[in-house]
Amino acid sequence: MSTQGLVVPEAPARKIIPLAVAGTAAPRTGGCSTATTGGCGSGSSAGLPQHVRDRVHDHPCYSAEAHHHFARMHVAVAPGCNIQCNYCNRKYDCANESRPGVVSEKLTPELAAKKVLAVAARIPQLSVVGVAGPGDALANAEKTFRTFELIREAAPDIRLCLSTNGLALPEHVERIKALGVDHVTITINMIDPEVGAQIYPWIFFEHKRRRGLEAARILHERQMQGLEMLVAADVLVKVNSVMIPGINDRHLAEVNEAVKSRxxxxxxxxxxxxxxxxxxxxxxTGQRGPTPAELKALQDACEGEMQMMRHCRQCRADAVGMLGEDRGAEFTSQNIDAIAAEVDAAQMAESRAAYRSFVERERADQNEAADAAWSQLGTTAETRLVAVATKGSGRINQHFGHAEEFQVYEVSATGAKFVGHRKVALYCQGGYDDDEALPGIVEALAGCGAVFVAKIGHCPRKDLAAAGIAAVEDYAHEYIEASLIDWFAKSVAGAATMAA
Structure with a gap:
């Protein structure tokens, strides 16, 4: 089906990966079906109450499972900020950097709403629109809320969310709720003002610039108050924290407990x-970021009743598309009028509904395949870290040389668990291999015993093998979780046979 340049993919034949795993299956209680966990190793939706899973079902930033299928969009209507962070430098006309606080152009609420309509017509995966900067959404509250009002009128099926540092949050919770903003992200990097003073040079509060411990104390109190008010209003709250080695890395375990309790x-x-x-x-000043191993260790330590998000891409404040990609250049202020003029609202709604129906069939198949694989997995104490090249849809569907990131999974007797991603330099450049990029890719995949790809050439396969990383093509275009579990089971069974 195709309408107004929007193409809804045809559903492939329903397919469950056949398994041939030797050994006795371990007894399971309830399996890993969607009825209990939202899919084997499905990430941030696993173990949540049903009413919460329903609310994050199609939100790519709140559900690790959803991010395979749905896209997000940030509209850059909030240029001003009321705090200064030592890790932030906002840029309003930048097309090259991929990080928070960066945009190519600032938008008015009216232009933002028109852009959302254009994107929704061209990208059926779009499920969420948020305001995440380039400053703070609530330091620009009137622009943010006017944008939401216009989007709600133009595209009522799209979820609304915002990100904030929390300083101005308590004054706006009631309006956030009234506008139907169901998801709010608060960046909370400390609960101890001594730590906060090393991260925030100043805040602007009650018409005055405040510094040092006073600034950090006020920010902390406002963040906790706003969090509690949102939860009381039944708004889902995600907390972002930036891990800064030597400053708040050890402290973030305390932050985790504090936000969980609230x-x-x-x-x-x-x-x-x-x-x-x-x-x-x-x-x-040379402050380093954490290594992937340090980040994972902290995430693991904080994981428990509090769900951990591990699929964040730290997107630009004008990001458009699936996580890990940015199609913002397709939708500039110069061309969105022409795109929006072609939109047929009825056809767009029909096409978007068709895409959602397709995704639900795919997700049901993925969960069924993962359940089938898990049910045949024997008991083992082993754990393997593996990387996957994927373009989305929950499948191993990308050539090694075309990957600019690899998704990393931890595979064990409990299933395949998404634990993060590793960004890399592109290996294939215009049809030619970039041998200089390969050492960096191998370094980025450190700790992984295998990389699953749709295809890979002889030279990178050889170099990966020399580094102890197996290149696996056997599951090209199959579902990720079921494939990893099947491979893991066969690998463990093979190792046991060799040891016997």
Whole structure:
């Protein structure tokens, strides 16, 4: 089906990966079906109450499972900020950097609503629109709320969300709720003002610039108050925290406990981005970011009743498309009028509904395949870390040389669990291999015993093998979780046979 340039994919034949796993299956209680966990290893939706799972079902930033299928859009209507962070340098006319606080152009609420309509017509995966900067959504509250009002009128099926540092949050909770903004992200990097003073040079509060411990104390109190008010209003709250080695890395376990006790349902611990080229204070002073191993160790330590988000891409404030991609350049202020003029609202709604129906069939198949694989997995104490090249849809569907990131999973007797992603330099450049990129890719995949790809050439396969990383093509275009579990089971069975 195709309408107004929007193409809804035809559903492939329903397919469950056949398994041939030797050994006795371990007894399971309830399996790993969607009825209990939202899919084997499905990430941030696993273990949540049903009413919460329903609300994050199609939100790519709140559900690790949804991010395979749905897209998000940030509209850059909030240029001003009421605090200064040592890891932030906002740029309003930048097309090259991929990090929070960066946009190519600022939008008015009216232009933002028109852009949302254009994107929704071209990208059927779009399920969420948020305001995430380039400053703070609530330091620009009137622009943010006017944008939401216009989007609600133009595209009522799209979810609304916002991100904030929390300083101005308590005054706006009632209006957030009234506008139907069901998801709010608060960036909380500390609960101890001594730590906060090392992260925030100043805040602007009650018409006055405040510094040091006073600024950090006020920010902390306002963040906790706003969090509690949102939870009381039945708004889902995700907390973002930036991991800064030597400053708040140990402290974030305390932050995790504090936000969990106040009702936040998801915690996203992100690595500090500190490239000196970005011009941030931390970048210019040599403050390093955490290694992937350090980040994972902290996330693992904080995981428990609090769900951990591990699929964050630390997107630009004008990001458009699936997580891990940015199609914002397709929708500039110069061309959105022409795109929006072609939109037929009835056809767009029909096409978007058709895409959602397709996705539900795919997700049901993926969960069934993962359940089937898990049910045949024997008991083992082993754990393997593996990487996957994927373009989305929950499938192993990308050539090794075309990957600019690899998704990382931890595979064990409990299933395949998404634990993060590793960004890399592109290996294939215009049809030619970039051998200089390969050492960096191998370094990025450190700790992974295998990389699953749709296809890979002989040279990178050989170099990966020399580094102890197996290149696996056997599951090309199959579902990720079921494939990893099947491979893991066969690998464990094979190792046991060799040891016998």
């Amino acid at each position: 009702g936040a349902f998801l915690h996203n611990i992100m690595p500090l981005i500190s490239d000196p080229a970005h011009g941030t204070h931390f970048g210019l």
